[in-house]
Amino acid sequence: MKPFDYYTVTSVAQAVSLLSKHRHKAAVLAGGSDLLAMMKDRLEGPKLKLPAALIDIKGIKELSYIKEQKNGVRIGAGTVLADIASSELIAKRYPLLHQAAGQLGVPQIRNVGTLGGNLCQRPRCWYFRGKSFANCFRKGGGTCYAPGGENRYHAVFGGSNCYIVHPSDLAPALIALDARVEIASPKGSRMVPLEKFYVGPDKNILGETILGPQELLAAVEIPAPAAASRGAYLKLKERQAFDFAIVSVAVNLSVAGGSVGQARIAFGGLAPVPLRAVKAEAGLKGKALKDAIAAACKAAAEGAEPLSQNGYKVDAARGVLEEALLSLA
Amino acid sequence: MAKEEKDPHEHKEQQKNPLAISRRTFLKGVGTTAIATSITIAPLPLPSAADAAPPPARREAWIQLTVNDTVHRLKVKSHWTLLEVLRKQAGLTGTKKFCDRGSCGACTVIVDGRAVYACSFLAIAADNRKVLTIEGLLQGGKLHPIQEAFLEHDGLQCGFCTPGQIMSVKALLDKNPRPSADEIKEGLSGNVCRCSAYPKILKSALAAARRG
Numbered sequence: 217m218k219p220f221d222y223y224t225v226t227s228v229a230q231a232v233s234l235l236s237k238h239r240h241k242a243a244v245l246a247g248g249s250d251l252l253a254m255m256k257d258r259l260e261g262p263k264l265k266l267p268a269a270l271i272d273i274k275g276i277k278e279l280s281y282i283k284e285q286k287n288g289v290r291i292g293a294g295t296v297l298a299d300i301a302s303s304e305l306i307a308k309r310y311p312l313l314h315q316a317a318g319q320l321g322v323p324q325i326r327n328v329g330t331l332g333g334n335l336c337q338r339p340r341c342w343y344f345r346g347k348s349f350a351n352c353f354r355k356g357g358g359t360c361y362a363p364g365g366e367n368r369y370h371a372v373f374g375g376s377n378c379y380i381v382h383p384s385d386l387a388p389a390l391i392a393l394d395a396r397v398e399i400a401s402p403k404g405s406r407m408v409p410l411e412k413f414y415v416g417p418d419k420n421i422l423g424e425t426i427l428g429p430q431e432l433l434a435a436v437e438i439p440a441p442a443a444a445s446r447g448a449y450l451k452l453k454e455r456q457a458f459d460f461a462i463v464s465v466a467v468n469l470s471v472a473g474g475s476v477g478q479a480r481i482a483f484g485g486l487a488p489v490p491l492r493a494v495k496a497e498a499g500l501k502g503k504a505l506k507d508a509i510a511a512a513c514k515a516a517a518e519g520a521e522p523l524s525q526n527g528y529k530v531d532a533a534r535g536v537l538e539e540a541l542l543s544l545a
Numbered sequence: 546m547a548k549e550e551k552d553p554h555e556h557k558e559q560q561k562n563p564l565a566i567s568r569r570t571f572l573k574g575v576g577t578t579a580i581a582t583s584i585t586i587a588p589l590p591l592p593s594a595a596d597a598a599p600p601p602a603r604r605e606a607w608i609q610l611t612v613n614d615t616v617h618r619l620k621v622k623s624h625w626t627l628l629e630v631l632r633k634q635a636g637l638t639g640t641k642k643f644c645d646r647g648s649c650g651a652c653t654v655i656v657d658g659r660a661v662y663a664c665s666f667l668a669i670a671a672d673n674r675k676v677l678t679i680e681g682l683l684q685g686g687k688l689h690p691i692q693e694a695f696l697e698h699d700g701l702q703c704g705f706c707t708p709g710q711i712m713s714v715k716a717l718l719d720k721n722p723r724p725s726a727d728e729i730k731e732g733l734s735g736n737v738c739r740c741s742a743y744p745k746i747l748k749s750a751l752a753a754a755r756r757g
Contacts, residue, residue: 221602222623222669230599245667252626252665253646269602270623272670298659322735323713324650327659328666457734458648 217255221269226276228400228434234271236402236430243267244432246274246294247328249321250337257347261355263422279332279434282306288439293332293432300386301326310438312447312466316389319451322458332433335387335397335413336425339380339488340460341370353378353421368525369462372533373487378417379523380488382424383460387414387490388482389449390436392466398435399427405434411482414489424488442470442478448540451484452532461485463532465493467540469500476500476508481516486533496537505545513538608672612637613681621668628652628663630671631678639679639708650736653709653716654678660716662735679708682715691715691753700749702740710736714750723754 225231235242243251251270260266273279279294282303289309291300300306301317321329343349343361351357362370362379370379387410395410413425420426427433447468453459464484470477479500481493496516500508513534520530603623610617612635619634628645631637631654640663641651647665654663655677682689691714694700701707710733717724717732724732729750738746 217624217626219604219622219624221604222606222667223599223602224670225599234599245670247665248667248670249647249662249665252667256645272667274670322650323716323732324653324660324662324735325647328661457730 217252218258218266220255220267223269223271224275225271225273228276228278228432231271231273231276231432232400232402232430234269235432238269238271239429240265241267242269242271242429244332244336245270245272246330246333247296247325249325249329250333254338254345257345259345259347259355261350261352261357263356264354273432285437288437290435290437291331292435293330293335295331297321297326297329297331297334298323300331309441310389310393310447312449312468313386313389313393313438315449316385316451316464316466319449320385331386331436334384335390335410335436336427336433337383339424340383341380342366344380353417354380356422363523366525367523368528369485370523370526371487372520372522372526372529373491374416374489375487375521375523376416376418378421378488380417380424381485382414382488382490383484384490385449385451385461385464385484388464388466388484390438391482391490391492392447392468392480393438393441394468394480395436395438397433398437399431400434401428401431407437410436411490411492416488444472445470445478446544448543450536450540450543452536463529463536465533465536465540467537467544469505469544471505471544474504475502476505481537483516483533483537486520486529493537500541505541509538509541509545512541603669606669606672608669610635610668610671610673611675613676613678619668623667623669625668626664627654627656627666627668627671627676630668631663631676637678637680641705641708643705648737649706650709650713651706653712653736655712655716655719658716658719660713660735677712677715679711682711689715690756691718691750694753694756695746695749698745698749698752700742700746702738702742706736706738706740710738710746714753717750718754724750726751729754 223234279292281292283290307314343352344354349361351359353360360378371381391411396407397410397413398405398407449466451464452462461484466482468480479497481496483491493516496512499512499515516537517530517534605622607620617635621630628642631640640654643649643651645664647662652663653660656674691711713733713736
């Protein structure tokens with residue numbers, strides 16, 4: 217790795233103060249699984265520079281907790297993934313989040329990786345990660361190599377100029393649970409729906425979120441589950457151990473009197489952002505779940521624009537959604 | 546350098562490497578010219594109030610690392626990984642470097658009771674932590690029951706991934722002494738074996754759990 221200035225901070229105030237001083241030159245270090253690998257690869261481009269400073273937030277005690285509160289559960293961004301996966305409170309109240317946390321990474325990753333790190337991880341696109349492809353849009357260059365290249369894992373929705381897919385497992389799960397995130401900055405903090413935290417390449421080609429250079433993701437708040445709600449998280453992988461999703465789906469439904477009340481569905485692995493399946497949700501509401509599954513799955517795949525090698529993802533998306541809905545019917 | 550008395554508790558590699566300083570060598574070394582010229586005693590960082598100004602940037606630091614119950618005081622660069630420091634400074638080469646990207650598991654060690662990839666852990670961030678490596682499993686010169694199980698059931702072929710596999714089994718059994726086969730597969734999911742000795746690794750882990 218190239219040498220860097222290393223800071224250890226013990227409070228959010230210290231972290232954002234350093235971030236506002238160093239801005240784009242600094243990177244936040246938590247578990248380090250993603251960041252250190254990118255730094256070892258010396259991944260750079262016209263607008264992607266190796267960080268000159270790392271701000272290690274592992275020592276911020278106030279960022280590590282899972283708390284039950286009046287209107288749901290609040291999880292600190294520094295909470296280690298293994299603690300989320302093994303939390304009885306999460307397993308009981310949000311089974312789909314429990315399932316997503318248990319399926320991501322491996323013990324060695326979950327033991328150090330954090331909630332915030334999982335939500336802010338960079339895409340796995342092999343052109344973005346490949347040192348030889350410095351002209352990639354996401355590194356500030358002038359092209360996307362995916363449409364004319366090897367694109368079997370790339371986006372089938374919302375690509376337009378860059379075809380990354382969002383790799384997080386927790387993001388679709390938390391979006392289906394209607395979670396909000398707290399973003400801290402030197403001026404104070406703001407709450408944003410997690411769905412709005414992510415932006416596609418048309419809005420931000422150099423990053424996946426709205427997080428400013430002086431901001432830090434501080435916490436996630438999940439509202440209390442609706443009465444009679446049920447959820448499922450399914451992940452399709454090429455390898456059964458240690459793999460990112462080809463397609464994943466998080467489904468959160470409330471069912472009363474035989475028909476679907478609320479429905480929230482979010483996909484991972486399909487688009488540059490964790491993708492809400494709004495049409496499929498609408499197709500379920502007010503209907504008996506079993507009768508509405510086929511139409512909802514069809515609606516979920518509408519508008520897909522596959523590249524030369526990834527058309528199978530459209531079928532896969534329909535398939536995982538069908539399986540998830542059947543498991544809840 | 547003045548000839549020092551051999552200390553049976555010191556690791557051989559450690560003695561070869563002048564950079565490797567355990568608490569014992571450090572204390573012994575203070576006052577001998579050769580070592581004194583290369584060491585300055587760094588003050589321990591004081592705990593700071595939550596909102597106080599952040600501590601200054603560091604490019605290197607003295608860290609105190611307890612590895613297999615031996616306290617090491619080491620001067621590390623901020624960009625060195627725990628893996629590099631374990632191998633090169635502490636002289637503990639049982640922990641293997643392969644992918645160096647947190648993908649293969651060869652570098653698995655146990656930090657504060659949890660299995661981690663030492664290649665993806667900054668040494669400077671390991672200050673004041675307790676690390677267990679494959680060398681630490683040896684008890685009074687005797688192999689650990691997990692190591693015995695791997696030998697007995699041929700849980701390896703080339704052996705390069707074995708220290709990492711064994712450390713993952715150790716971390717799993719510490720938490721779950723009687724895991725099912727599926728739980729073992731999950732516990733070892735972060736350790737790749739390119740020889741594909743998986744069935745025998747599983748068999749060895751199951752046997753180790755029975756010996757427990």
